[in-house]
Amino acid sequence: AERKEERKEDKAERKEERKEDRAAIVKFFGELKEATEKDKAERKEEVEKIGTRMDKQDEKTEGIQKDLWEHVGRLKESKDGLVRKQREVAASEEYTAQPDSVPAENGNLPVQKEG
Numbered sequence: 001a002e003r004k005e006e007r008k009e010d011k012a013e014r015k016e017e018r019k020e021d022r023a024a025i026v027k028f029f030g031e032l033k034e035a036t037e038k039d040k041a042e043r044k045e046e047v048e049k050i051g052t053r054m055d056k057q058d059e060k061t062e063g064i065q066k067d068l069w070e071h072v073g074r075l076k077e078s079k080d081g082l083v084r085k086q087r088e089v090a091a092s093e094e095y096t097a098q099p100d101s102v103p104a105e106n107g108n109l110p111v112q113k114e115g
Helices: 001-096
Strands: 101-103 110-112
Touching: none
Parallel strands: none
Antiparallel strands: 101 110
């Protein structure tokens, strides 16, 4: 009878220990889940911040690129104007150096008068 009573007590103690162990496990996984969700939220926020920074950088880069292309266009126009002016000056110098010549139809190179 005494052994039976001891077994009952041992069984009750083990049951209580298992109950405590389960509670500790449930608590641990609850805290783990909470920490994981918090970490996910923080990472998501960080990714969004990085995305925003990248978007701003892209806008800045596009603006710089646009400005550069506009500047390249102005330089090209300026160069074309200079080239035209050089041709005109060269044609004019050639014309004045050769009094017998007349400008060609296109106005670029002089042609010798026949005569």
